[in-house]
Amino acid sequence: EAGVTQSPTHLIKTRGQQVTLRCSPISGHTSVYWYQQALGLGLQFLLWYDEGEERNRGNFPPRFSGRQFPNYSSELNVNALELEDSALYLCASSLVLGTGVSYEQYFGPGTRLTVT
Amino acid sequence: KNQVEQSPQSLIILEGKNCTLQCNYTVSPFSNLRWYKQDTGRGPVSLTIMTFSENTKSNGRYTATLDADTKQSSLHITASQLSDSASYICVVSGGGATNKLIFGTGTLLAVQP
Numbered sequence: 001e002a003g004v005t006q007s008p009t010h011l012i013k014t015r016g017q018q019v020t021l022r023c024s025p026i027s028g029h030t031s032v033y034w035y036q037q038a039l040g041l042g043l044q045f046l047l048w049y050d051e052g053e054e055r056n057r058g059n060f061p062p063r064f065s066g067r068q069f070p071n072y073s074s075e076l077n078v079n080a081l082e083l084e085d086s087a088l089y090l091c092a093s094s095l096v097l098g099t100g101v102s103y104e105q106y107f108g109p110g111t112r113l114t115v116t
Numbered sequence: 117k118n119q120v121e122q123s124p125q126s127l128i129i130l131e132g133k134n135c136t137l138q139c140n141y142t143v144s145p146f147s148n149l150r151w152y153k154q155d156t157g158r159g160p161v162s163l164t165i166m167t168f169s170e171n172t173k174s175n176g177r178y179t180a181t182l183d184a185d186t187k188q189s190s191l192h193i194t195a196s197q198l199s200d201s202a203s204y205i206c207v208v209s210g211g212g213a214t215n216k217l218i219f220g221t222g223t224l225l226a227v228q229p
Binding site for chain 1: 220
């Protein structure tokens with residue numbers, strides 16, 4: 001069974017540009033999560049999508065946005081890139097959430113974004 | 117404030133030795149606690165997941181414990197191997213509609229020959 005896949009693996013952008021990162025969840029998983037891991041820091045929750053809807057977002061500015069497609073794959077868009085956006089962006093997927101139940105999240109390999 | 121704190125920040129041990137990593141949390145409500153292993157530049161991989169009713173769970177040479185009363189967890193690694201060198205992250209879930217995970221900053225473990 002294929003795991004969570006992300007593309008691209010690495011990306012270099014300049015300040016002010018826009019970037020789109022992509023994630024394909026494990027087959028059968030409907031929830032997709034995005035995290036940012038800056039160098040030396042813990043993972044910070046960005047966004048959670050389930051069944052095409054944004055369910056929750058972390059404490060990030062509106063220039064971080066995304067969407068989930070009917071096939072449950074997802075995109076993370078970052079506009080007006082800033083130097084501090086340089087980080088490893090991780091996508092995770094899980095089975096559908098039941099009320100009060102948190103299913104295991106499986107992580108992809110990440111996309112390393114460098115903003116110069 | 118929901119927080120997960122891990123100690124030590126980093127640890128160096130010799131191959132074959134045991135070690136224990138600590139995790140304290142203040143997340144409420146509490147649904148479950150997970151330990152992940154993250155190799156440099158890779159995504160985290162789940163080692164164990166425990167609900168509040170579970171005190172201990174093993175996965176090979178990894179054994180996690182949970183004390184929901186004191187809100188503490190530990191990860192014990194037995195007979196360490198060079199491949200155990202990684203960051204170990206404690207993650208607490210509050211469950212519910214937000215499904216938000218609170219991540220610790222991790223303990224960086226280096227196993228030396």
